[in-house]
Amino acid sequence: MAFSSTLFAITLVILYICSLTTSSIVTSDGTFSINLIHRDSIKSPFFDRSMTYSQRIGNTLQRSFINSKRAMNANPGPNNFQTDIIPAHGEFLMNISIGNPPHEVMAIADSGSDLTWIQCEPCIKCYQQKAKLFNPKNSSTYKSIPCESKICLVVSQLEKRCSRTKECRYSTSYSDGTVSDGIVASESVTIGDKVVPNIIFGCGFHNDGSFRDTWGGVVGLGGGDASLVSQLMALVPGKFSYCLIPFPEPDDLSEKSSKLTFGIxxxxxxxxxxxxxxxxxxxxxxxxxxxxxxxxxxxxxxxxxxxxxxxxxxxxxxxxxxxxxxxxxxxxxxxxxxxxxxxxxxxxxxxxxxxxxxxxxxxxxxxxxxxxxxxxxxxxxxxxxxxxxxxxxxxxxxxxxxxxxxxxxxxxxxxxxxxxxxxxxxxxxxxxxx
Structure with a gap:
């Protein structure tokens, strides 16, 4: 995903429960680290053994040209949190957990978008997903955001959008016609051993387009006020870093991962x-x-x-x-x-x-x-x-x-x-x- 888009694309990925867990490191100084899994790594749910190395690297390179167009159309429309994002083109994935009890998800880590969103029950129209959807009714820490709140204006950017029950809505549209639409809410998010309360995210009830069944959402690592990075500044200093391991050579099927660290x-x-x-x-x-x-x-x-x-x-x-x-x-x-x-x-x-x-x-x-x-x-x-x-x-x-x-x-x-x-x-x- 571009700017993904850095950064951190960095182009910084949420919702596929699998045995390939992403380990985290929590240090005594308050920083914490999490693995970034390249989408073409053998650890990735996107990894396709039927493809040759040349096909995988070719697809990766082609995504660069798609992603490079995103910043030229980055001004959000009146009803969109973020427009002209290319779905499923992010290069790195990460595991986090949403809610209490924690619901583990794997998603695209996207340094080119702000809002973190996942598919939620009851889903009006969702793309096929292998993992179980997040059900906000099962979480004791889920809170929808009123459309009168200040955070609703931050997420909606130019105008507040309200549901019939006066909850704040978000709508993310993509340049290829795919969409995610749902309710803006706050939830506890678990990253490693850190449980961070009241993180703003999107609970998507209407998601349609060219998504894969192994992909369940986006972790927004951009610089906007609603991004995960900005919200974590309440817990750790406003600093993060990553160290990207080299792209695997043709015969390299190692399971090494890159590191993303929040804090000093x-x-x-x-x-x-x-x-x-x-x-x-x-x-x-x-x-x-x-x-x-x-x-x-x-x-x-x-x-x-x-x-x-x-x-x-x-x-x-x-x-x-x-x-x-x-x-x-x-x-x-x-x-x-x-x-x-x-x-x-x-x-x-x-x-x-x-x-x-x-x-x-x-x-x-x-x-x-x-x-x-x-x-x-x-x-x-x-x-x-x-x-x-x-x-x-x-x-x-x-x-x-x-x-x-x-x-x-x-x-x-x-x-x-x-x-x-x-x-x-x-x-x-x-x-x-x-």
Whole structure:
């Protein structure tokens, strides 16, 4: 899911009860961590053994182009909490529990949306779901939100929407015509050993469209007031971070997971930070992208008379590729082509432009992303992505829309979001050792 959409897509996933539980770590300092499961991991309910590696990576790359359109249509309509979200395209999943007694759910962790919602009983129209639906009548902590309340205006954004019983309603519509509609409520949410009371979420009674039966909702990790991240600021400081393990190689079927941590996490030395730019809607995590260097040759977005627009890039854990402005992408591609200086190959998925036989590439150019106040140097796995057993391609693509810093660029980096100081930090890390 894009902005997913970072971040944290980061494109930060709720509702499938299964034996593949997501473990959490609760520390004495009040922080807590949870595993992020890549949707193409063997631990994911989306994992399809009938698909080849090339098919899985091809689908993942294609989702980047779909996700990159979301920010261009991000202004909510008068009756929508969030519009133009692409369903079931998030890259990471997470387990949380809703209600008392806890009802465990697995859903899309989406850094590009705010409202957390799940399917609920009694469902007027729901897509087929393998797991049992959440029944608010069975929970002692469920409370619907009156449409006269201030939080209803926050969720509905431009106008309050009331049910016949004066409960606050939400309606989320997606660009492919799918919808989720229901009641805004508060519930206790369990993340690891932490029980957080009075979390605002959507109880969906009308959900229709291109959903899968293993997918049950969304965990909103965006920057808006109704997101899970913002609501958790009452429990822990307004900080969260994640460390994304590399995308599995063709023969790698390990069950390793990435980590998402809420609260303060010490980065130690050798990290860099850039300001988070607050623009409307607050959902997306924006930074100011200035340019890219390849072996010391710098290609800037702007110039002295026309500098880079403030907040011109979204950091999204839910988008796979890094989407660069077309002019900058063309310059970067040409510079990498010259630096590698080998015969190119065709992408078997026909998605990416610059590809090589992987074993032939021994000289990796130095690629540095330049943000306002921060230079982030890439490693081989941030620059190239393996698309088959023998071919790897440049993990970037051109866009004429808003630029996106995708999750391949974030692999093996600790990425921290400080919503109190409005900064984002990066530090190279072996995420598999955390």
């Amino acid at each position: 996490q010490e980065f130690g030395p050798s990290f860099v930070s850039t300001p988070l730019v607050l623009l409307t809607p607050k959902t997306y995590y924006r930074v100011t992208f200035e340019g890219v260097s390849v072996n010391g040759q710098r290609f800037n977005v702007g110039n002295e008379s026309n500098p880079s627009p403030i907040g011109n890039m979204i950091v999204d854990s839910g988008t796979t590729l890094t989407m660069l402005p077309t002019k900058v992408y063309n310059e970067v591609e040409a510079a990498i082509r010259n630096a590698v200086n080998l015969r190119t190959m065709k992408d078997p998925q026909k998605v990416l432009k610059l590809c090589y036989r992987a074993t032939k590439v021994t000289k990796i150019p130095k690629v540095v992303m330049h943000f306002d106040g921060a230079d982030v140097e890439f490693t081989r796995q941030n620059i190239f992505v393996t698309v088959s057993k023998h071919i790897m391609c440049l993990a970037m693509a051109p866009t004429d829309d808003l630029a996106v810093y995708g999750n391949l660029a974030q692999q093996n980096f600790m990425v921290g979001y400080d919503l109190e100081k409005n900064t984002m930090s990066f530090k190279q890390t072996d995420c598999e050792k955390l």
